[in-house]
Amino acid sequence: MTSPSTEYALSLLASLADAGVRDVVLSPGSRSQALALAAAEFETAGRLSVHVRIDERSGGFLALGLAAETGVPSVVITTSGTAVANLHPAVLEAHHSGVPMIVVSADRPSEMRGIGSNQTTVQPGLFASAVGWVRDVEAPRSGPVDHEAVRTLAREAVAEALGGDSHGALGRSRGPVQLNVAFREPLSSGEQSLPAAHPAPVEVAPSVAPSALGVDVDPATLVVAGHAAGPEAEAAARALGAPLVAEVSSGARFGPHLVSSYRALLDDADFGGRVRRVVVFGHPTLSRQIPSLLTRGGVEVVVVRAAGAEAYDPGRSARVVEAVEVDRASSGVGSTDDAAHRTWVGRWVHTGRRLLEAEAESEDAADGPGADGTAEGSAGRTEAAEQAEFLRREVQLLRRPVTRRALAEALWRVSWPHDRLVLGASRLIRELDQIVPGKKIPVHANRGLAGIDGTIATATGIALASQRDDPAAGTTRVLVGDLTLLHDVGSMLLGLGETRPRLQVVVGNDGGGTIFDGLEVAATASPEAMTRVQFTPHEVDLSALAVAYGWQYVEAATRAELDQALVARYDGPVLIEVPLSR
Numbered sequence: 001m002t003s004p005s006t007e008y009a010l011s012l013l014a015s016l017a018d019a020g021v022r023d024v025v026l027s028p029g030s031r032s033q034a035l036a037l038a039a040a041e042f043e044t045a046g047r048l049s050v051h052v053r054i055d056e057r058s059g060g061f062l063a064l065g066l067a068a069e070t071g072v073p074s075v076v077i078t079t080s081g082t083a084v085a086n087l088h089p090a091v092l093e094a095h096h097s098g099v100p101m102i103v104v105s106a107d108r109p110s111e112m113r114g115i116g117s118n119q120t121t122v123q124p125g126l127f128a129s130a131v132g133w134v135r136d137v138e139a140p141r142s143g144p145v146d147h148e149a150v151r152t153l154a155r156e157a158v159a160e161a162l163g164g165d166s167h168g169a170l171g172r173s174r175g176p177v178q179l180n181v182a183f184r185e186p187l188s189s190g191e192q193s194l195p196a197a198h199p200a201p202v203e204v205a206p207s208v209a210p211s212a213l214g215v216d217v218d219p220a221t222l223v224v225a226g227h228a229a230g231p232e233a234e235a236a237a238r239a240l241g242a243p244l245v246a247e248v249s250s251g252a253r254f255g256p257h258l259v260s261s262y263r264a265l266l267d268d269a270d271f272g273g274r275v276r277r278v279v280v281f282g283h284p285t286l287s288r289q290i291p292s293l294l295t296r297g298g299v300e301v302v303v304v305r306a307a308g309a310e311a312y313d314p315g316r317s318a319r320v321v322e323a324v325e326v327d328r329a330s331s332g333v334g335s336t337d338d339a340a341h342r343t344w345v346g347r348w349v350h351t352g353r354r355l356l357e358a359e360a361e362s363e364d365a366a367d368g369p370g371a372d373g374t375a376e377g378s379a380g381r382t383e384a385a386e387q388a389e390f391l392r393r394e395v396q397l398l399r400r401p402v403t404r405r406a407l408a409e410a411l412w413r414v415s416w417p418h419d420r421l422v423l424g425a426s427r428l429i430r431e432l433d434q435i436v437p438g439k440k441i442p443v444h445a446n447r448g449l450a451g452i453d454g455t456i457a458t459a460t461g462i463a464l465a466s467q468r469d470d471p472a473a474g475t476t477r478v479l480v481g482d483l484t485l486l487h488d489v490g491s492m493l494l495g496l497g498e499t500r501p502r503l504q505v506v507v508g509n510d511g512g513g514t515i516f517d518g519l520e521v522a523a524t525a526s527p528e529a530m531t532r533v534q535f536t537p538h539e540v541d542l543s544a545l546a547v548a549y550g551w552q553y554v555e556a557a558t559r560a561e562l563d564q565a566l567v568a569r570y571d572g573p574v575l576i577e578v579p580l581s582r
């Protein structure tokens with residue numbers, strides 16, 4: 001005997017899979033049992049990938065990572081009550097970073113709401129304005145399921161998560177939606193017969209024409225690529241003849257127009273001071289120089305709407321457009337203008353590069369005796385002696401403790417286009433942003449709200465999706481601070497039967513949140529108070545955590561150990577701890 005709950009759950013999951021959904025994340029619960037058991041059947045039939053997590057907070061961020069990597073809405077199923085609320089951080093991040101996600105929350109039927117029933121609260125609307133579409137579905141009754149109606153509902157959920165309307169036109173940004181489904185007893189039945197597959201993935205396409213942007217040296221133009229700007233930003237910089245300031249997770253940090261050491265240049269009157277027009281792609285969050293430039297008088301700002309819900313417009317005066325098309329017709333590209341463009345771009349690129357090299361040399365020099373390789377008294381030495389001296393210095397360097405800069409450089413150096421790099425919030429992403437050169441590699445980060453939460457789960461989702469979909473996929477490496485790791489340590493829990501990804505969690509452990517040491521108030525506040533309430537010190541044994549969760553563990557205290565740890569082969573996930581000084 002089957003039950004209306006199970007019939008409905010089967011119809012809903014079949015419809016979501018037909019509409020293009022590939023990943024379902026779920027956590028155990030009673031009210032959601034019909035959905036969970038149906039999901040297991042769809043996985044056995046090869047029609048959905050199912051991921052099980054005990055903690056809905058991990059489940060929510062796992063769904064976010066899966067969707068961030070695939071671009072396809074992931075489904076996350078929860079039981080009723082606080083279980084739903086545990087998705088809130090991931091839902092907010094998805095809203096602000098424009099990642100498509102479908103929350104399917106199981107609920108009590110209407111007759112059990114509002115009377116103090118166990119595990120029952122007001123679930124529809126729980127996420128307030130963070131979800132663009134909410135449906136509260138009445139508990140299925142006995143009798144045949146209206147498959148057509150369920151199919152329409154599922155397609156609508158997918159289209160809305162992708163930022164489209166039911167006609168497939170892109171109307172708003174991508175993001176999370178909520179389908180609240182009530183279930184009445186009996187909550188499921190063991191008998192499951194799967195509806196046939198009728199795949200018809202929902203597709204949405206932009207319906208607006210791109211705005212034209214003239215190619216002129218006057219106004220002097222700069223392209224800014226914030227988080228998730230994508231390669232369009234790099235192409236636009238070339239087409240406009242403009243320097244490119246690209247944050248490390250922009251997906252546009254490459255190409256001949258890329259500017260290194262952009263903070264220093266933006267602060268300089270001779271560079272940043274000359275900018276008269278800025279074209280912004282993505283969501284810049286990593287420096288104070290960019291918002292300050294965008295709010296300066298006399299600077300025209302064009303913002304190409306990014307994936308997240310809010311357009312980035314710190315000066316509240318930008319021209320916000322859906323896309324830009326560079327209008328070459330109005331320019332003299334190829335004639336005198338071209339030389340002017342080359343000069344404008346060339347100064348930024350070359351000066352930026354020189355600044356970066358100078359910084360690297362001064363860090364090397366400050367990095368301990370014998371590090372700078374000064375060739376004092378080298379005159380008259382034999383070539384063999386010089387070579388021996390060089391090797392000695394190299395070995396010394398490799399034995400030296402890892403600095404933040406060395407950590408950032410090492411991670412960037414070992415990552416390739418088939419790998420994934422995920423950057424946690426806090427100091428280390430800024431370190432990378434300041435020093436790593438251009439390289440076309442996939443970099444993820446939760447920059448919608450820049451929370452330190454959910455980073456391990458997000459990275460797990462990225463690793464699982466990339467390694468399933470691409471047989472040549474490499475390693476996913478996530479770089480986090482110690483507090484960021486500890487905040488999401490529960491996401492290291494991979495239950496029996498769950499896929500164990502090729503994931504390296506690289507944790508720069510400085511014993512607390514050193515980002516707060518850089519706050520202005522740190523200069524005058526009581527050091528004890530700063531340590532207690534901002535730095536929040538701890539002495540957690542990270543190797544013991546790794547053991548507890550069944551992960552491999554490596555400590556990489558020197559540069560040689562770090563290089564080795566990053567390229568070693570592991571069977572499953574590994575925690576690589578890098579001690580850093582406060």
Ligand SMILES: Cc1ncc(C[n+]2csc(CCOP(=O)(O)OP(=O)(O)O)c2C)c(N)n1
Nearest residue numbers: 426427451452481482483484512513514515
């Ligand atoms: C959920 C959440 N809570 C609090 C913060 C504020 N916050 C930003 S960075 C940070 C400390 C991070 O410390 P750690 O991960 O050790 O990095 P470090 O700065 O030491 O490199 C905190 C608490 C946040 N971004 N997100």
Ligand SMILES: [Mg+2]
Nearest residue numbers: 481482512513
């Ligand atoms: Mg720290």
